Amino acid sequence: MQDFSDPVTQFSHLIEALNELPLAYIHLMNGMFPLDDFPHYPKNVIETFGRISKHLVIANAGFNKESGEAELEKGIARIISYGSLFLANPDLPKRFELDAELNQPDEATMYGGGEHGYTDYPFLEGSDQV
Ligand SMILES: Cc1cc2nc3c(=O)[nH]c(=O)nc-3n(C[C@H](O)[C@H](O)[C@H](O)COP(=O)(O)O)c2cc1C
Known part of the structure; x- marks a missing residue:
């Protein structure tokens, strides 16, 4: 999301409010x-908002192994x-x-388009998955 004047204050408030709810996790995206x-x-x-969350944090965006x-x-x-990476590697x-x-x-x-690029990335050779 873009165009926030003070995103740290705004989203810190949101994370603190979410801390009061019985959530399984929060998912943060760089x-x-x-x-x-x-x-x-x-x-x-992840560091800015994850540190103030009491919930399990899932981190996303741009990661490799x-x-x-x-x-x-x-x-x-x-x-x-x-x-x-998961899209391109069904056996990630x-x-x-x-x-x-x-x-x-x-x-x-x-x-968009058809199935190409969604269902046709190859599994590892010798994999028992289809
Ligand atoms: C094909 C594709 C479709 C996506 N669709 C959505 C979506 O509908 N809503 C959303 O919030 N993020 C969507 N994303 C973003 C992903 O959830 C993820 O945040 C993003 O790919 C960054 O993670 P990555 O670096 O591991 O790819 C999509 C990503 C891809 C590659």
């Missing part, structure tokens, strides 16, 4: 646009969610486990 024009935006959403593990080491998020957990090469997501086929 910004995916350049912050040059938004110097008042938090550089790291290494950066996801490094994020977990910080002790704020307990789960990393993967979007485009197995590939992480094996340190296998990843299929690269193709942005051209991500947001």
Whole structure:
């Protein structure tokens, strides 16, 4: 979301209000646009808002295996969610486990059209999945 005059104050208030609710988790997404024009935006959403949440935090946006593990080491998020890497790698957990090469997501086929780019990324060779 863009165009907030004071996002840290506003969303800190929201996170604190959410702390009063019996939620299973909150899912925080780092910004995916350049912050040059938004110097008042938090550089790291997970650290800024995750630290004040009492709920289990899921961190999202831009993570790979290494950066996801490094994020977990910080002790704020307990789960990393993967979007485009999971789309391109239907067996992503197995590939992480094996340190296998990843299929690269193709942005051209991500947001519409037919099934191409949604159901035809290959599984690892020898995988028992179909
Ligand atoms: C094909 C595709 C469709 C997406 N659709 C939505 C959506 O409908 N709503 C939403 O909030 N995020 C959507 N996202 C964003 C993802 O949930 C996620 O936040 C984003 O991909 C960043 O994570 P990543 O770096 O692991 O890909 C979509 C992402 C992809 C790749």
